[in-house]
Every structure is written in C-alpha cells, then in structure tokens.
Amino acid sequence: DGGITQSPKYLFRKEGQNVTLSCEQNLNHDAMYWYRQDPGQGLRLIYYSQIVNDFQKGDIAEGYSVSREKKESFPLTVTSAQKNPTAFYLCASSAASGGYTFGSGTRLTVV
C-alpha cells in the first residue's frame, strides 16, 4: 500500500543535541512538507520541498534543517539552536493540485 511513514513515533532529546526525524513516502509525490503542532494548536509550516535538491523555509524554520536528496525522503533535523523543540512533528506529501497525505507523526520531548 502506498503511504507516508514517519519514524520514530516517540523521540527524546537531551539539551544541546541534534536529532533527525525520518519521513519516507512511496506515493511518487513531488512535494513534501514538515509541520510542527503544539498541544491544542494548529499546524505551523517548518520547511517544504517541491522538487528533489530544492527546499524552502516555512514560517518557523529557525533551529531546523532539512535535505531532499531523494524524491521519497525528506528528513528533518532539529538542531540545538531550537530552544523549545518539544512538540508533535508531522510530515506530509502532495501531488500537483492534490491534497496532502500526512504521516502519523513523531512526538519529540526534551529531557
């Protein structure tokens, strides 16, 4: 079955550490996105990529980095510069003019 997979489901980060969240899709979608969701809040765009080897900052890119070396993969790194990284992270992908397909999310907690 086609879909989008995020891993891990839960992730714990120590202060000062970088961590990488995985997002893989087999839907053959060109565009991929990362969103952050805080408790009881909406979706805030971190980064997006419309094509391999190209990506753009969203509304809250500071403290995050991404890469898009393959069409299927769009990993997100939460760097030590992100001072409040505890949140639920959602990855999504889309085909041209279509809706988004979301992954099941990664819950990141700073310990």
Add this chain to the structure above:
Amino acid sequence: GENVEQHPSTLSVQEGDSAVIKCTYSDSASNYFPWYKQELGKGPQLIIDIRSNVGEKKDQRIAVTLNKTAKHFSLHITETQPEDSAVYFCAARAFGNEKLTFGTGTRLTIIP
C-alpha cells in the same frame, strides 16, 4: 498571502444532531478547499475536498459547501456519532501554488 480563518474553535454537539464548521479565505485565486480530521495522537486525514468549479459536494454524512462570492466554505456533518469527535482543519490553496494554508482547527466533541 492567503489567510484562512476557522470558526468555532470548539464545538459540542449532541449525538445524532448536525455539526457545522465554517472557514473564510482571503485570496480570490484559491481554487481548492480540503477538510482534514485529526484524531488524538494521529496525523490529519483528508475527509472531503471541493474545487472552485463546484458549489457543494457530499460523501455520506459529510458535505462541504463553497460560496466563492463571499469567500467562505463550510463542513457539514449530519447524524453525528461518537467517532466524529476529533479536531477538524480546513485549508485553501491558490492555483499554481503547491502549499495549503490551514485554518486554526475546530475541536468537535459529540456528547452521547
């Protein structure tokens, strides 16, 4: 850029009654309007969408209406059931733009 406002932020409905969630958008070039349902601890799932050449679309108990003149669209859920309890997000996208702009979400609670 596009701005999408969603109301209400919370909604409680007796089981079996109808629920309506409303969104307004700012960019008259927007032509695609999806609705997503997010259950606790999960990613949002597309439940219905509508394009600007259509005024209404139905899928069983769910319907979406679009008023292009007023720039607003609404989600209607009839005969609500406990499993309809979730957070619902509306979104809009302009022609030629890949990104969706999301509303702030509505927490719908169905009271048994």
